[in-house]
Amino acid sequence: MSAQRGENERLIAKRWEGEVAEGDVLLEVRNLVKHFPVGGGLFGGPAAVVKAVDGVSFAIRRGETLGLVGESGCGKTTTGRCILLLERPTSGEVIFEGRDLMTLSPAEIRVVRRKIQVIFQDPYSSLNPRMTVGQMLDEPMAVHAIVPERKARHDRVRELLAVVGLLPSMAGRYPHELSGGQRQRVGIARALATEPSLIICDEPVSALDVSIQAQIITLLETLQEQFGLTYLFVAHDLSVVRHISDRVAVMYLGKMAELTDRATLYAEPLHPYTQALLSAVPIPDPEVEANRQRTVLGGEVPSALRPPPGCVFHPRCPIAIDDCKAAVPECREVRPAHRVACIRV
Amino acid sequence: MSAPPLLEVHELRTEFSTAGGVVRAVDGVSWDVHAGETVALVGESGCGKSVSALSIMGLIAQPAGRITGGRILFKDRDLLALSEEEMRQVRGREIAMVFQEPMTSLNPVLTVGRQITEACEIHLGHSEAQARTRAIEVLGLVGITDAARRLRQYPHQFSGGMRQRLMIAIALSCSPDLILADEPTTALDVTIQAQILDLMKDLSRQVGAATLIITHNLGVVARYADRVNVMYAGRIVERGTAREIYANPRHPYTLGLLRSVPRLDEPKRERLAPIQGQPPDLTRLPRGCAFAPRCAYAIDRCRQEAPPLQSVGGAHLSACWVADTLHVRAAGGEREAHRETVGG
Amino acid sequence: MTTTTDITSLDTPAPERRRGWRDVVLDFCRRRPLGAIGAAVVVLMILVAVLATLIAPYDPLAIDFAAMLAAPSTEHWLGTDAYGRDVLSRIIYGSQTALIVGFGAAFVGSTLGAVLGVASAYFGGRIDLVVQRFMDIFISFPLIILALAMVAILGNTLPNLIMAMTVPMIPRCALVIRSSALSIREMPYVDAARAAGFSHARIILRHMLPNVMAPYLIMLTSFLGQAILLEASLSFLGLGVQEPIAAWGLMLRGAAVEFAETAPWMALFPGLAISLAVFAFNLFGDSLRDALDPKLRTG
Numbered sequence: 001m002s003a004q005r006g007e008n009e010r011l012i013a014k015r016w017e018g019e020v021a022e023g024d025v026l027l028e029v030r031n032l033v034k035h036f037p038v039g040g041g042l043f044g045g046p047a048a049v050v051k052a053v054d055g056v057s058f059a060i061r062r063g064e065t066l067g068l069v070g071e072s073g074c075g076k077t078t079t080g081r082c083i084l085l086l087e088r089p090t091s092g093e094v095i096f097e098g099r100d101l102m103t104l105s106p107a108e109i110r111v112v113r114r115k116i117q118v119i120f121q122d123p124y125s126s127l128n129p130r131m132t133v134g135q136m137l138d139e140p141m142a143v144h145a146i147v148p149e150r151k152a153r154h155d156r157v158r159e160l161l162a163v164v165g166l167l168p169s170m171a172g173r174y175p176h177e178l179s180g181g182q183r184q185r186v187g188i189a190r191a192l193a194t195e196p197s198l199i200i201c202d203e204p205v206s207a208l209d210v211s212i213q214a215q216i217i218t219l220l221e222t223l224q225e226q227f228g229l230t231y232l233f234v235a236h237d238l239s240v241v242r243h244i245s246d247r248v249a250v251m252y253l254g255k256m257a258e259l260t261d262r263a264t265l266y267a268e269p270l271h272p273y274t275q276a277l278l279s280a281v282p283i284p285d286p287e288v289e290a291n292r293q294r295t296v297l298g299g300e301v302p303s304a305l306r307p308p309p310g311c312v313f314h315p316r317c318p319i320a321i322d323d324c325k326a327a328v329p330e331c332r333e334v335r336p337a338h339r340v341a342c343i344r345v
Numbered sequence: 346m347s348a349p350p351l352l353e354v355h356e357l358r359t360e361f362s363t364a365g366g367v368v369r370a371v372d373g374v375s376w377d378v379h380a381g382e383t384v385a386l387v388g389e390s391g392c393g394k395s396v397s398a399l400s401i402m403g404l405i406a407q408p409a410g411r412i413t414g415g416r417i418l419f420k421d422r423d424l425l426a427l428s429e430e431e432m433r434q435v436r437g438r439e440i441a442m443v444f445q446e447p448m449t450s451l452n453p454v455l456t457v458g459r460q461i462t463e464a465c466e467i468h469l470g471h472s473e474a475q476a477r478t479r480a481i482e483v484l485g486l487v488g489i490t491d492a493a494r495r496l497r498q499y500p501h502q503f504s505g506g507m508r509q510r511l512m513i514a515i516a517l518s519c520s521p522d523l524i525l526a527d528e529p530t531t532a533l534d535v536t537i538q539a540q541i542l543d544l545m546k547d548l549s550r551q552v553g554a555a556t557l558i559i560t561h562n563l564g565v566v567a568r569y570a571d572r573v574n575v576m577y578a579g580r581i582v583e584r585g586t587a588r589e590i591y592a593n594p595r596h597p598y599t600l601g602l603l604r605s606v607p608r609l610d611e612p613k614r615e616r617l618a619p620i621q622g623q624p625p626d627l628t629r630l631p632r633g634c635a636f637a638p639r640c641a642y643a644i645d646r647c648r649q650e651a652p653p654l655q656s657v658g659g660a661h662l663s664a665c666w667v668a669d670t671l672h673v674r675a676a677g678g679e680r681e682a683h684r685e686t687v688g689g
Numbered sequence: 690m691t692t693t694t695d696i697t698s699l700d701t702p703a704p705e706r707r708r709g710w711r712d713v714v715l716d717f718c719r720r721r722p723l724g725a726i727g728a729a730v731v732v733l734m735i736l737v738a739v740l741a742t743l744i745a746p747y748d749p750l751a752i753d754f755a756a757m758l759a760a761p762s763t764e765h766w767l768g769t770d771a772y773g774r775d776v777l778s779r780i781i782y783g784s785q786t787a788l789i790v791g792f793g794a795a796f797v798g799s800t801l802g803a804v805l806g807v808a809s810a811y812f813g814g815r816i817d818l819v820v821q822r823f824m825d826i827f828i829s830f831p832l833i834i835l836a837l838a839m840v841a842i843l844g845n846t847l848p849n850l851i852m853a854m855t856v857p858m859i860p861r862c863a864l865v866i867r868s869s870a871l872s873i874r875e876m877p878y879v880d881a882a883r884a885a886g887f888s889h890a891r892i893i894l895r896h897m898l899p900n901v902m903a904p905y906l907i908m909l910t911s912f913l914g915q916a917i918l919l920e921a922s923l924s925f926l927g928l929g930v931q932e933p934i935a936a937w938g939l940m941l942r943g944a945a946v947e948f949a950e951t952a953p954w955m956a957l958f959p960g961l962a963i964s965l966a967v968f969a970f971n972l973f974g975d976s977l978r979d980a981l982d983p984k985l986r987t988g
Contacts, residue, residue: 071535071537072534181623182623209389209624210561210563210602210605211601211605211619211620213605214605214606214618214619215619215620215621217617236534236535239606239607239608239609240607242607242609243607243617276536277536278609280538280539281609282539282567282568283564283567283568283608283609283610284591284603284606285567285591285610286591287592288567289564294539297536298540300507300537301534
């Protein structure tokens with residue numbers, strides 16, 4: 001039985017060999033900007049603009065996991081949505097497998113959508129309550145004609161369910177008949193159905209119980225190895241991001257504050273916001289907590305309607321100087337593979 | 346502790362009638378809180394921690410929910426024996442509650458000031474002027490500047506973190522002896538969470554109030570709690586000081602939780618060790634220990650008989666038949682797991 | 690080596706017995722007896738209409754001047770009208786007209802309205818704005834005025850009548866469904882469908898429409914009652930179904946003024962029939978709304 005399963009999985013993996021080789025850049029985002037107009041009438045212009053994402057650039061290599069962290073309002077979810085083309089970026093480039101998604105025709109976009117998939121946060125609203133699990137997994141394969149014959153699709157649905165750790169009999173169930181963790185697994189299976197190369201994971205475990213979180217994280221890691229997937233892991237839980245990512249980007253109020261590999265970010269964070277963020281995360285060990293040096297960040301996150309001038313972090317920054325107000329700091333490389341947006345570094 | 350506890354819960358049982366059957370949300374739990382200390386109730390969704398707090402406050406929604414047994418002794422009075430009128434005196438005045446969702450816990454059509462002064466006027470018999478002074482004082486305590494002006498504002502004019510500060514201000518306004526905080530920071534950002542929790546810790550020390558903090562976040566518990574109760578399926582499965590529980594967990598569930606949570610400070614483990622299986626269906630709890638179906642260390646007895654909560658060393662209690670040998674088997678298991686990932 | 694198929698999720702047993710239609714119906718009858726009564730009357734009405742040929746004692750069009758204006762008797766249970774036609778038979782056959790015209794208009798109107806509402810919410814932006822303004826214009830005319838105008842313009846045939854009744858219903862339904870659809874549009878599963886590259890039509894019809902079932906059913910049942918009333922009103926005014934077709938409103942037309950004193954049964958029974966039908970639909974619709982209320986948010 002498990003030999004058969006292993007064989008199936010090998011077959012699936014073989015089919016998924018993409019054009020971009022392991023280690024090459026799969027996705028590159030350049031100067032991504034997304035502004036949301038707010039208020040205003042039919043004839044007047046918008047009263048104000050929410051600068052959700054305001055000039056963000058990064059690249060992800062095939063097979064790696066880039067963690068995107070930040071607190072609410074930082075723009076990480078909007079960045080993910082722009083890559084998925086669920087939002088149309090105001091400006092900037094989203095280059096996937098060498099082609100700028102902004103320049104594609106609708107037909108080409110439809111093809112590209114097979115390769116970029118998404119896993120959402122809330123297992124309770126990310127599945128259509130009126131469709132069975134089987135129908136949900138069958139649909140993308142049917143629509144994209146990945147597997148044209150119905151019988152073959154039926155088998156493939158069972159394969160997918162097995163791969164994410166669900167019983168094949170669950171294909172006949174409706175979402176409300178499954179637990180949160182199981183629903184999230186269905187969401188993952190749905191993302192895998194089109195054989196994507198890139199999966200945007202938008203807070204995939206935040207809404208789950210702690211014990212189930214670990215299951216899902218482990219599942220995601222295993223699937224990545226097995227199928228050569230690339231993840232953009234958007235989350236606010238730093239411990240989880242640290243565990244699963246190869247590189248981490250920290251965002252604040254629409255801008256990127258720091259971007260480097262996982263180990264460096266946690267061992268030597270350079271941006272004051274990153275330092276404060278790491279300091280704020282409680283560690284499940286009273287001994288460690290009692291002896292920790294912490295910097296508690298004062299103040300509140302400013303509104304994205306009226307971001308502070310210059311460096312958006314300067315009002316709360318413990319090391320801010322006058323120059324910080326003057327100009328927006330570029331997120332530049334201060335050490336090899338370590339970018340920081342701070343003039344004091 | 347020689348002084349009697351401030352709050353003593355004895356064999357509390359609370360159940361809910363649902364379409365699927367009777368849910369024993371709290372199934373015979375006993376614990377206590379002493380003056381000035383911070384006690385945590387930890388567990389995942391459905392374990393009964395929130396229902397415990399609501400039971401104490403007498404806020405269980407009837408008729409679907411009812412408290413079917415036990416006593417809750419607060420300052421030597423059984424809260425369950427009080428009439429609604431008497432209970433109302435206690436609520437807000439002696440026991441205050443801070444809820445999870447600051448968005449919905451504040452009345453959107455009353456000014457912030459009114460919400461604070463209302464409590465003072467009713468419970469402390471303050472006049473309007475006295476209440477206002479107290480309100481300004483308390484807003485200052487929670488770090489809201491320009492208090493006089495902000496008193497006239499409405500909740501929607503405050504951010505999430507500020508609203509939670511307001512909730513704390515309201516809770517503190519009548520100088521309660523005990524504060525129940527139900528997931529007070531779960532809905533907040535990490536940096537704001539740290540601010541709020543530090544604030545609560547400082548204030549409870551200043552004001553001399555004991556705190557019962559209810560959460561699923563093991564990090565928060567490690568940072569702020571003196572003693573910890575771990576709950577699963579309506580029962581307490583382990584109790585001890587925070588240090589004891591984290592350094593030497595004696596229940597497989599606690600052990601499993603600690604192992605499945607990624608930590609910022611440790612080098613990356615190859616894989617997390619998740620707890621297998623699903624959270625239990627509270628309408629169909631198995632015979633014996635509720636955790637047995639998911640337990641890697643379960644023996645036959647676990648499936649027959651539910652273990653009582655008993656001491657495994659001083660005030661460290663665990664409800665597990667194999668608690669004594671757990672740490673040995675766990676350590677061995679870890680070595681094995683390590684061998685697997687390294688050598689294969 | 691940890692395999693992907695750590696079947697850690699096997700434990701949840703399937704629900705023992707899925708709630709089937711029978712359970713739903715029984716539950717509804719038990720918890721909302723009034724609504725159940727309304728539903729029973731509706732079912733009765735449908736049965737009467739379907740079995741009309743079998744149960745009607747007389748041919749509704751059969752003229753019998755000898756029995757003109759006869760009071761209710763053992764031969765004619767509800768009496769006869771000015772042409773000697775049996776009132777009971779005409780009422781029985783009148784239910785057919787009511788249902789065909791009423792159901793027809795209500796179904797078409799609410800379904801088209803639902804699709805329009807969902808599409809409008811889905812596309813958003815300028816399309817939504819324009820569609821909404823159009824709907825506003827149509828809604829500003831009372832149901833009957835618009836129907837009257839359309840019949841007057843288009844003529845009096847049955848299909849025209851149905852269309853005249855359908856058109857005013859579409860915008861009303863569209864607007865209500867649109868507000869439910871707006872909240873669905875924000876749901877992640879709609880985003881997932883968009884991210885999967887599904888066409889707009891598929892998303893609207895397959896993903897969004899099935900999730901507005903609750904408000905749709907409520908609109909439908911409320912329209913059914915209104916449609917019957919509307920048909921009756923139009924017929925009464927002479928702009929609906931024409932003689933000699935048996936239709937309740939038409940029966941009122943001939944009877945109400947002229948024979949109110951001499952042959953009150955002519956107006957009484959059709960009037961009762963209309964009231965009963967509308968009342969039943971409203972009862973049922975109200976109970977349905979209450980039953981579906983928590984799920985109006987498409988939970």
